[in-house]
Amino acid sequence: MGNRTTAVGHHILPLKVYLGVGAALIVLTAITVTVSFFNFGPYNLLVAMVVAAIKASLVALFFMHLKYDSKLYMIIFVAAILFLAVFIIFTLFDTLLRGDVEPITA
Amino acid sequence: MNNLPSSSYLNRPQGIKSWLLTLDHKRIGLLYLFSVMTAFALGGVFAMLILLELLSPGREIIDADTYHQFFTLHGAIMIFLFIIPSIPAILGNFVLPLMIGARDVAFPRLNLASWYVYILGSLFALYSIIAGAVDTGWTFYTPYSVETTTSVISMTLGAFILGFSSIFTGLNFIVTIHKLRAPGMSWFKMPLFVWGLYATAIIQVLATPVLGITLLLLIIERVAGIGIFDPAMGGDPVLYQHFFWFYSHPAVYIMILPGMGIISELISVFSHKKIFGYKAIAFSSLGIAFVSFLVWGHHMFVSGQSELAAMIFSFLTFFVGIPSGIKVFNWVTTMYKGSISLEAPMLYALSFLFLFTIGGLTGIFLGALSVDVHLHDTYFIVAHFHYVMMGGTVMAFLGGLHYWWPKIWGRMYSEKWARVAVALIFVGFNVTFFSQFILGSQGMPRRYYNYLDQYQPLHAFSTFGSWILGLGFIVMAIYLIHSLFKGRPGGANPWGALTFEWTTSSPPPHENFAEIPRVEHGPYDFDRVTAKSTLGETI
Amino acid sequence: MSQTAGHPSFLQHHFSDAEQQRESAKLGMWIFLLTEILLFGGLFCAYAIYRSWNPEIFHNAHVHLNVYLGTLNTVVLITSSVTMALAIRSMQLGRRTATLRFLAVTLALAAVFLVIKYFEYSHKIHLGQLPGKFYTYDGIAGTNPHIFFSVYFLMTGLHGIHVLAGMATIAWLVVRTSRNVFSSEYYTPIEMTGLYWHLVDLIWIFLFPLFYLVG
Numbered sequence: 001m002g003n004r005t006t007a008v009g010h011h012i013l014p015l016k017v018y019l020g021v022g023a024a025l026i027v028l029t030a031i032t033v034t035v036s037f038f039n040f041g042p043y044n045l046l047v048a049m050v051v052a053a054i055k056a057s058l059v060a061l062f063f064m065h066l067k068y069d070s071k072l073y074m075i076i077f078v079a080a081i082l083f084l085a086v087f088i089i090f091t092l093f094d095t096l097l098r099g100d101v102e103p104i105t106a
Numbered sequence: 107m108n109n110l111p112s113s114s115y116l117n118r119p120q121g122i123k124s125w126l127l128t129l130d131h132k133r134i135g136l137l138y139l140f141s142v143m144t145a146f147a148l149g150g151v152f153a154m155l156i157l158l159e160l161l162s163p164g165r166e167i168i169d170a171d172t173y174h175q176f177f178t179l180h181g182a183i184m185i186f187l188f189i190i191p192s193i194p195a196i197l198g199n200f201v202l203p204l205m206i207g208a209r210d211v212a213f214p215r216l217n218l219a220s221w222y223v224y225i226l227g228s229l230f231a232l233y234s235i236i237a238g239a240v241d242t243g244w245t246f247y248t249p250y251s252v253e254t255t256t257s258v259i260s261m262t263l264g265a266f267i268l269g270f271s272s273i274f275t276g277l278n279f280i281v282t283i284h285k286l287r288a289p290g291m292s293w294f295k296m297p298l299f300v301w302g303l304y305a306t307a308i309i310q311v312l313a314t315p316v317l318g319i320t321l322l323l324l325i326i327e328r329v330a331g332i333g334i335f336d337p338a339m340g341g342d343p344v345l346y347q348h349f350f351w352f353y354s355h356p357a358v359y360i361m362i363l364p365g366m367g368i369i370s371e372l373i374s375v376f377s378h379k380k381i382f383g384y385k386a387i388a389f390s391s392l393g394i395a396f397v398s399f400l401v402w403g404h405h406m407f408v409s410g411q412s413e414l415a416a417m418i419f420s421f422l423t424f425f426v427g428i429p430s431g432i433k434v435f436n437w438v439t440t441m442y443k444g445s446i447s448l449e450a451p452m453l454y455a456l457s458f459l460f461l462f463t464i465g466g467l468t469g470i471f472l473g474a475l476s477v478d479v480h481l482h483d484t485y486f487i488v489a490h491f492h493y494v495m496m497g498g499t500v501m502a503f504l505g506g507l508h509y510w511w512p513k514i515w516g517r518m519y520s521e522k523w524a525r526v527a528v529a530l531i532f533v534g535f536n537v538t539f540f541s542q543f544i545l546g547s548q549g550m551p552r553r554y555y556n557y558l559d560q561y562q563p564l565h566a567f568s569t570f571g572s573w574i575l576g577l578g579f580i581v582m583a584i585y586l587i588h589s590l591f592k593g594r595p596g597g598a599n600p601w602g603a604l605t606f607e608w609t610t611s612s613p614p615p616h617e618n619f620a621e622i623p624r625v626e627h628g629p630y631d632f633d634r635v636t637a638k639s640t641l642g643e644t645i
Numbered sequence: 646m647s648q649t650a651g652h653p654s655f656l657q658h659h660f661s662d663a664e665q666q667r668e669s670a671k672l673g674m675w676i677f678l679l680t681e682i683l684l685f686g687g688l689f690c691a692y693a694i695y696r697s698w699n700p701e702i703f704h705n706a707h708v709h710l711n712v713y714l715g716t717l718n719t720v721v722l723i724t725s726s727v728t729m730a731l732a733i734r735s736m737q738l739g740r741r742t743a744t745l746r747f748l749a750v751t752l753a754l755a756a757v758f759l760v761i762k763y764f765e766y767s768h769k770i771h772l773g774q775l776p777g778k779f780y781t782y783d784g785i786a787g788t789n790p791h792i793f794f795s796v797y798f799l800m801t802g803l804h805g806i807h808v809l810a811g812m813a814t815i816a817w818l819v820v821r822t823s824r825n826v827f828s829s830e831y832y833t834p835i836e837m838t839g840l841y842w843h844l845v846d847l848i849w850i851f852l853f854p855l856f857y858l859v860g
Contacts, residue, residue, distance in 0.1 A: 010737060012734060012737045012738065013734065015731075015734070018727055018730045018731055018734065019727070021727075022723060022724065022726070022727035025723045025726075026720060026723060029716065029719050029720060029723065029853075032854055032858060033712065033716050033858065036712070036854070036857075036858035036859065044858075044859045045859045048854035048855070048858050048859045049851075049854070051854070052850050052851050052853075052854050055850045056847050056850050056851065059726065059843050059846060059847050059850065060843075060847065062730075063726055063727075063729075063730045063839075063843045063846075064839075064840055064843045064844075069671075070668075072284075072672065072675075073671070073672070073675045076675045076676060076678075076679050077675070077678070077679070079312075079679065080312075080678070080679040080682040080683060081682065083312055083399055083683065083686075084682060084683060084686040084689065084690075086399055086400065087316070087352055087399075087683075087686055087687075087690055088686070088689065088690045088693050090400070090402075090403065090415070090418070090419075091345075091348045091352075091690055091693075091694060092693060092694065092697065093412065093414055093415040093418060094344070094348065094403065094406075094411040094412045094415035095342070095345070095412075095694045095697065095698065096412075096697060097412035097413070097414045097415065098410070098411070098412045099412070100412060100413060100414065101413040102413070104410075208659065209658065209659040210658075210659040212659075212669045212673065213669075213673060214657075214659070216673075273680055276676075277673055277676045277677060277680075278673075280672070280676055281669050281672045281673045281676070284669075284672055285665055285668055285669040285672065286659070286660075286665075286669070311676050311679060311680050312679065312680075312683060313683075314680070315680040315681070315683040315684035315686075315687075316683055316684070316686065316687050318684055319684050319685075319686075319687035319688060320687060323687070323691075323799075326799070330776070330777060330778075330779070331777045331778040331779075332776040332777035332778075332795040332798075332799070333776070333777040333778070333789070333791060333792065333795060334691065334777075334792075334795055334796075334799075336777075339777060339778075339789060339791070339792075340695075340698075340699070340788065340789030340791075340792045341792070342694070345691070345694060348690075349687055349690075617658075
């Protein structure tokens with residue numbers, strides 16, 4: 001069952017991979033919801049984002065076949081996230097630090 | 107003797123429907139040619155009117171409100187309707203598949219769709235003229251763009267739709283370049299124009315969606331008052347500038363990178379010499395594309411962004427100079443000891459070298475934080491970006507248009523009149539815009555309807571320049587249209603170039619090549635191979 | 646188009662073989678997904694900035710979202726991703742009926758997602774927990790609590806539009822599959838829709854904790 005391919009040679013994943021990943025996603029959802037009822041202060045966001053990142057990676061790697069397909073698609077996906085990070089971080093350089101050198105007066 | 111081939115993409119199939127529903131990249135390129143040049147003419151008329159108004163202080167031909175609308179329309183039309191689609195959608199569409207030995211782009215239907223989307227977006231943009239014209243400047247800055255009573259929504263919706271057209275073209279080109287290269291054409295055997303288009307396409311797909319969401323937010327803010335850019339409601343107008351420039355700074359490289367690609371072709375072909383530093387030029391295109399995403403804040407040095415952000419953006423801006431400098435040095439070195447022939451396309455390439463260098467260097471001045479505080483929002487900025495955009499991109503576009511003209515139509519334009527037009531455009535351009543550098547450094551603010559008497563001589567100088575420039579374009583329009591009917595056939599390869607598009611007939615057949623060509627030499631191997639010009643055969 | 650041995654009916658003239666055509670479609674699709682990520686990216690950026698400026702408003706407002714409905718919707722969307730993946734797998738194996746069944750389930754789950762969203766939205770509209778100048782609720786402490794709902798409605802609204810677009814595409818796939826267009830040799834449209842659908846799921850995976858859990 002592990003190495004089946006289609007008539008034109010495309011790789012087919014076994015059923016249990018899809019079901020297993022689906023189950024893992026549900027379990028992770030349960031974990032992140034449960035955890036959210038406890039307060040870890042500033043770490044709340046971190047925990048939620050780490051779990052979300054794991055879930056997103058599972059979807060991308062298995063459902064979207066990034067693990068098995070050409071590395072080019074992986075590069076595109078990572079590039080999108082990288083440039084998004086640049087966008088958000090550079091904008092935060094401004095919005096979080098306004099008035100640091102000279103106080104803003106009205 | 108050369109004659110036009112009896113059957114080409116131009117005459118088979120026939121009928122207006124076969125043009126409007128065509129999936130042929132060459133015909134779509136021509137659809138773009140006509141529509142984009144119409145936009146260029148319209149934007150040019152607005153430019154002439156603005157400069158005529160500025161001939162002397164006070165009212166010349168229009169009132170202040172109309173003036174604000176005219177410079178907004180000039181900017182928005184030239185940016186969104188002309189310069190962004192100009193090189194990729196016209197010349198890129200036409201020659202990219204030919205250059206890599208493909209029969210078409212990867213997604214011909216998407217390609218046609220991009221043209222219809224372009225037309226739809228243009229209609230929205232042009233409707234804003236009837237509906238009371240926008241007066242915000244092409245940047246649509248909040249909070250004014252939310253408050254003004256003019257037709258901001260129609261124009262921004264137009265720009266939003268035009269963004270899809272740009273994304274479709276970029277997506278199509280990336281896939282085409284990855285998947286449809288002829289057998290044997292490795293990445294480093296590709297012509298440098300293809301590299302330029304590739305780097306451009308990467309920016310198009312990465313940056314344009316952010317413009318989409320920005321304009322969407324602006325429209326929602328205007329319609330529904332969600333308060334996201336409104337300081338009274340806890341929003342932030344400067345955030346709009348971040349969003350806008352995250353797209354629009356890289357967009358400046360969408361405009362210049364394909365132009366640089368054309369210049370690489372022209373310099374090598376008309377110097378009859380192998381391009382110097384092929385890989386350096388190819389990688390510097392990707393380098394510019396990458397750095398373009400890290401410097402948008404240099405448009406916002408006086409907007410009230412944090413000092414740290416301003417310093418980072420200023421520092422990173424200097425890095426743009428490195429890949430740009432690499433290109434200029436490589437082009438100059440290519441010409442060194444080459445046998446240079448000064449035909450019209452090469453004259454445009456030389457104009458580009460001269461003008462782009464001025465535009466690029468003044469960009470470095472403006473990237474320096476303290477200098478920019480003085481020069482921000484003055485005519486120095488206006489002169490700088492016209493040197494880069496018009497002196498750079500438009501010169502490259504015209505060079506490319508003349509270079510591929512005999513391939514597109516199979517006929518040559520009048521070389522004599524082409525030289526007259528180059529001279530008029532080059533002189534007119536410098537008269538118009540060099541005076542604006544001086545005006546700006548003396549403190550003349552941009553977008554002002556009225557001004558102090560002391561600026562009058564330079565403003566008048568600039569206006570005279572625009573008349574020379576306009577005359578140059580009229581001459582060009584006349585001899586180019588004339589050549590369609592009376593031009594002599596140029597043959598398959600009038601310039602003796604080595605890239606694939608010159609191996610097929612002019613104009614090319616419907617399927618581009620009778621047989622997909624084989625890669626036997628590099629695109630610029632003038633040291634090993636000579637391709638005889640087919641131009642002499644026609645005399 | 647006539648079908649010959651060397652040139653299957655689904656192959657367009659400018660491709661040399663089916664594999665080149667399929668790879669091109671896939672590359673194009675991934676680039677499209679990249680544009681989608683950056684489109685949503687603008688709103689994620691807005692979220693980051695307004696949350697960093699107004700942490701207490703975001704905290705006070707987010708407790709007004711229904712975690713149970715949000716969790717239920719997350720499970721619904723994840724399940725629809727699984728069924729979408731299985732629809733592709735079935736077509737790879739040439740099982741047309743199974744593909745049809747999985748596509749129908751995916752479509753139904755997408756509809757369930759939107760119905761739940763509809764109940765959430767109408768509850769918010771009823772209470773006046775709305776963006777900008779439409780905000781009339783007065784049970785949230787802090788200045789400008791509407792900012793949270795502006796970002797919430799923008800992001801979930803844009804996501805909802807993407808779910809709708811996905812449903813339209815999947816419905817089209819159901820028609821095409823029942824007309825026997827696809828086979829184990831040619832199933833590119835299903836595969837591409839699958840990639841899109843997984844991205845819609847992936848974006849929700851971030852929206853859910855950002856709004857419902859940490860606020």
